[in-house]
Amino acid sequence: DAMVIQNPRYQVTQFGKPVTLSCSQTLNHNVMYWYQQKSSQAPKLLFHYYDKDFNNEADTPDNFQSRRPNTSFCFLDIRSPGLGDAAMYLCATSSAGTGSADTQYFGPGTRLTVL
Amino acid sequence: KQEVTQIPAALSVPEGENLVLNCSFTDSAIYNLQWFRQDPGKGLTSLLLIQSSQREQTSGRLNASLDKSSGRSTLYIAASQPGDSATYLCAPNSGYSTLTFGKGTMLLVSP
Numbered sequence: 259d260a261m262v263i264q265n266p267r268y269q270v271t272q273f274g275k276p277v278t279l280s281c282s283q284t285l286n287h288n289v290m291y292w293y294q295q296k297s298s299q300a301p302k303l304l305f306h307y308y309d310k311d312f313n314n315e316a317d318t319p320d321n322f323q324s325r326r327p328n329t330s331f332c333f334l335d336i337r338s339p340g341l342g343d344a345a346m347y348l349c350a351t352s353s354a355g356t357g358s359a360d361t362q363y364f365g366p367g368t369r370l371t372v373l
Numbered sequence: 374k375q376e377v378t379q380i381p382a383a384l385s386v387p388e389g390e391n392l393v394l395n396c397s398f399t400d401s402a403i404y405n406l407q408w409f410r411q412d413p414g415k416g417l418t419s420l421l422l423i424q425s426s427q428r429e430q431t432s433g434r435l436n437a438s439l440d441k442s443s444g445r446s447t448l449y450i451a452a453s454q455p456g457d458s459a460t461y462l463c464a465p466n467s468g469y470s471t472l473t474f475g476k477g478t479m480l481l482v483s484p
Binding site: 262264291298299300301302303306346348350360361362363364365366367369 | 415422473475
């Protein structure tokens with residue numbers, strides 16, 4: 259009964275080689291988020307989709323892109339990963355704006371290693 | 374820009390103790406505040422969400438309080454158990470459903 263699913267759980271890529279991380283949800287939530295969490299640090303919001311509207315955080319590098327082809331799926335593309343992009347990437351969803359509690363539900367994360 | 378501080382950074386207690394985790398935030402104009410648990414190498418599990426109009430929220434052995442005007446929230450864990458060992462993160466929501474996280478409190482409960 260997994261609600262927010264992330265694939266793969268572990269991803270190893272080479273410096274500069276594009277990589278795509280996947281997130282899917284069974285909650286039918288209208289908002290999907292991508293966070294980056296480096297070791298011993300707080301999760302940092304990269305961007306989020308409110309329905310089809312993309313909202314980029316001001317300090318998110320251009321190297322990071324996202325796609326949301328439908329309600330259920332959202333992708334994080336890293337065009338040219340650097341060593342500093344090694345981190346846990348967390349996907350989350352919420353049903354914001356629907357009168358609910360705005361609780362964000364997180365997936366298990368994808369651990370990205372850059373060689 | 375919202376900034377979140379969690380104190381203490383780490384806490385080690387024997388099983389059975391009651392404990393309090395503290396969270397402070399700089400911008401009191403929040404819609405709600407969420408507490409999460411994170412096990413090592415895993416994602417975040419939502420524990421409690423307090424709306425800005427609420428003072429407290431309870432779930433089992435967990436009780437979260439919110440003093441919005443002073444920019445503070447506390448998470449109270451009663452009768453701690455080894456299974457409670459994890460990192461606890463607080464995250465105020467300042468609008469558009471975007472959360473700002475603290476670095477967390479790493480809790481270790483020993484048998």
